[in-house]
Amino acid sequence: HPLFKWIVIPFLLILIAILSPMLAMGNLLAYLLFGGIAALIGVFILLKWPGAGFPILITASLIIPIRISTGTQTSINSAMIVSIGIIGLWFFDMITREKQIRLKPASVIKPSIIFIVVAVIAFLFGQLPWYPGRSASIFSQLGGLSLFILLTLTMIVTIHRLSNIGWLKAAVWVFIILGGIYNLAFLIPQLRPYFNRFFQRAVLDSLFWLWLLVLTFGQAYLNKQLHIRWRVLLWMSTLAILYNLFIMKQSWTSGWFPALTALFFVILFTKPKLAVSMAGITVLLFIFSTQFTNELIMGGDNEYSLLTRLEAWKILGEIIKANPLFGLGPSNYYFFTPFYRILGYSVSFNSHNNYIDIVAQIGLLGLFAYFWIIFEVFKAGWRARKLTDNKYFEYAYIYSALGGVIGILVAGMFGDWVIPFVYNVGMEGFRASVLGWFFMGALVFLELRKREKFTDYG
Numbered sequence: 001h002p003l004f005k006w007i008v009i010p011f012l013l014i015l016i017a018i019l020s021p022m023l024a025m026g027n028l029l030a031y032l033l034f035g036g037i038a039a040l041i042g043v044f045i046l047l048k049w050p051g052a053g054f055p056i057l058i059t060a061s062l063i064i065p066i067r068i069s070t071g072t073q074t075s076i077n078s079a080m081i082v083s084i085g086i087i088g089l090w091f092f093d094m095i096t097r098e099k100q101i102r103l104k105p106a107s108v109i110k111p112s113i114i115f116i117v118v119a120v121i122a123f124l125f126g127q128l129p130w131y132p133g134r135s136a137s138i139f140s141q142l143g144g145l146s147l148f149i150l151l152t153l154t155m156i157v158t159i160h161r162l163s164n165i166g167w168l169k170a171a172v173w174v175f176i177i178l179g180g181i182y183n184l185a186f187l188i189p190q191l192r193p194y195f196n197r198f199f200q201r202a203v204l205d206s207l208f209w210l211w212l213l214v215l216t217f218g219q220a221y222l223n224k225q226l227h228i229r230w231r232v233l234l235w236m237s238t239l240a241i242l243y244n245l246f247i248m249k250q251s252w253t254s255g256w257f258p259a260l261t262a263l264f265f266v267i268l269f270t271k272p273k274l275a276v277s278m279a280g281i282t283v284l285l286f287i288f289s290t291q292f293t294n295e296l297i298m299g300g301d302n303e304y305s306l307l308t309r310l311e312a313w314k315i316l317g318e319i320i321k322a323n324p325l326f327g328l329g330p331s332n333y334y335f336f337t338p339f340y341r342i343l344g345y346s347v348s349f350n351s352h353n354n355y356i357d358i359v360a361q362i363g364l365l366g367l368f369a370y371f372w373i374i375f376e377v378f379k380a381g382w383r384a385r386k387l388t389d390n391k392y393f394e395y396a397y398i399y400s401a402l403g404g405v406i407g408i409l410v411a412g413m414f415g416d417w418v419i420p421f422v423y424n425v426g427m428e429g430f431r432a433s434v435l436g437w438f439f440m441g442a443l444v445f446l447e448l449r450k451r452e453k454f455t456d457y458g
Contacts, residue, residue: 042082046089051167053086054158054438055174061202061431062178074143074427077200079434083150087157105452106159106444108380111372112152118326118369119148122362126329130322131339136331136422144330144361144422147430151419151437152373158441159448168442169393172215175435179203179212180237186244205425205432206254206417210407211439213241214262218400222270225392254414262407266399269385308343309352315340316351320360327363334423350424354412357421377440378405380447387450394446401443408436 046053057079060066064078094101103109123145126135136144162168182203185195202208219226220234245256268275319336322328328336338346351357358367381402388395411417418436420429 039085042085043089046086047093049163049167050086050090050093050161051163052170053082053089054162054167054171054442057082057086057154057434057438058171058175059178061200061434062175062182062208063199065200074140074422077428077431079202079431080146080150080427083154083430083434086161087150087153090157090161103156104159104448106376106380106448108159108373108376108444109156111369111376112156115366115369115373116149116152118366119145119330119362122326122329122366124329125323125326126332130328130332131336133335135329135335140331140422141329143427147420147422147427147433148330148362148366150430151433154434155373155377155437155441155444158438159444162442162445165394165446165449168397168445171438171442172219172393172397175211176216176219176234176237179208180216183212183237183241183244186248187240200431201428202431202435205429206258206411206415207408207432207436209241209245209255210259210262210411211404211435213238213245213259214266214400214404214407215397215439216241217263218266218396218403219393221266222391222396222399223393225390254411254417258407258411258414258417261410262403264403265406266403269399269402308349311342312337312349312351313353313356315342316356316360320356323363324359325363325365327359327361327366330361331422333360334421348423350416350421352415352424354416354418357416358419361421374405374409377444378402381405381443384443384447384450387447398443398446401439404436404439405443408440 042056045056060082061079066078066081067075068077068081069075091101123141126141129135135141178199182195182199185191196203216234217238220231220238223231226234241259245252245259249255264275264278267278315337316333318340319328319333327333334348334350337349340346342349351360355367358370381398385395385398385402388398408418416425416429418433420426420433425433
């Protein structure tokens with residue numbers, strides 16, 4: 001259109017030229033103008049192409065450094081902003097265009113809603129004086145509650161707004177490419193400081209490496225549609241990821257063990273005999289090479305970490321007894337731990353375990369709903385694999401995501417990677433955690449798409 005060509009484009013170029021030096025100097029007004037323009041463009045894109053929000057979400061998680069301070073030690077990051085935008089526009093679209101709240105017939109929706117309701121009830125219980133002294137600030141409690149709600153809603157909105165397979169492909173390839181770039185840069189020590197400044201906190205967390213390995217491996221191993229040159233490149237990236245996890249990050253069990261578990265289950269689901277042979281060889285290696293076993297499992301500070309975690313779990317078991325069904329409210333238990341001495345010290349600490357975190361914050365009912373969610377996601381993926389009649393992208397994704405779901409269950413044992421705890425991984429951990437909830441939602445989307453035999457939800 002002539003108006004767009006001769007007025008809008010020159011105006012945007014002039015505005016960029018003016019804002020660029022102001023942004024470089026950290027000018028607040030420039031940030032507000034730039035953020036406002038970006039938000040308007042984002043709203044237009046997401047209303048017209050809802051599925052575009054998901055590759056944007058991946059990009060925001062990995063490389064967009066925007067943070068909004070909340071006045072506490074936590075902040076709202078770009079991944080949370082994009083997620084809130086996708087969810088908000090979904091509700092806006094249902095209310096204004098569809099005139100009703102209409103949910104897809106996915107069995108995971110029910111436990112997801114229960115999970116959110118239990119978290120809200122637990123937040124209300126968290127206002128009671130369970131222990132003398134102070135609990136977490138209301139901002140920290142709301143931050144913890146927001147993580148439970150926002151991650152769950154991200155999975156639900158993925159099921160409803162992914163719209164078609166093209167947007168899922170875009171999101172997966174954006175993740176594999178960006179993650180692969182960081183992975184390759186990590187091989188070269190001289191490049192790490194530069195790429196660590198460019199990439200965000202997500203690349204330091206367990207779920208980033210888990211999903212990067214399982215999705216890269218899955219496409220290389222199972223997507224027969226890819227040209228051989230791309231599959232070779234993906235195999236090389238897979239080997240580089242394994243090298244980084246086993247050699248460069250050997251003592252970081254949270255990194256290599258969940259990722260390797262996910263990869264093993266992809267092989268087990270597709271070639272069980274090969275998987276059993278690999279497992280047998282691994283067992284023999286552990287039995288006959290005690291030095292290797294000790295270095296791998298107890299390397300670094302793992303032995304001390306295991307000791308302190310076991311002591312922490314005993315203490316948290318006592319704290320949870322105060323309200324086992326609904327917990328003590330999001331973020332609160334951190335301030336109750338000093339009432340018990342851990343290895344002779346009265347200090348605040350966290351569990352480093354997602355399952356204990358969930359029970360301590362939102363109770364056994366919350367943990368039940370969480371496992372129900374995981375079960376329904378896995379069941380949907382298991383059904384989807386039977387409905388896929390080609391060995392292309394979808395086939396590879398379904399098996400990769402099934403392995404990823406198992407990996408998520410394992411990662412939860414090593415830390416608050418799946419649902420971050422405000423006083424450990426923190427709100428910034430949302431960047432990596434949201435990857436798992438998005439990829440799980442995409443697995444359910446594929447199952448619905450196959451089962452209902454239509455290609456567009458829009």
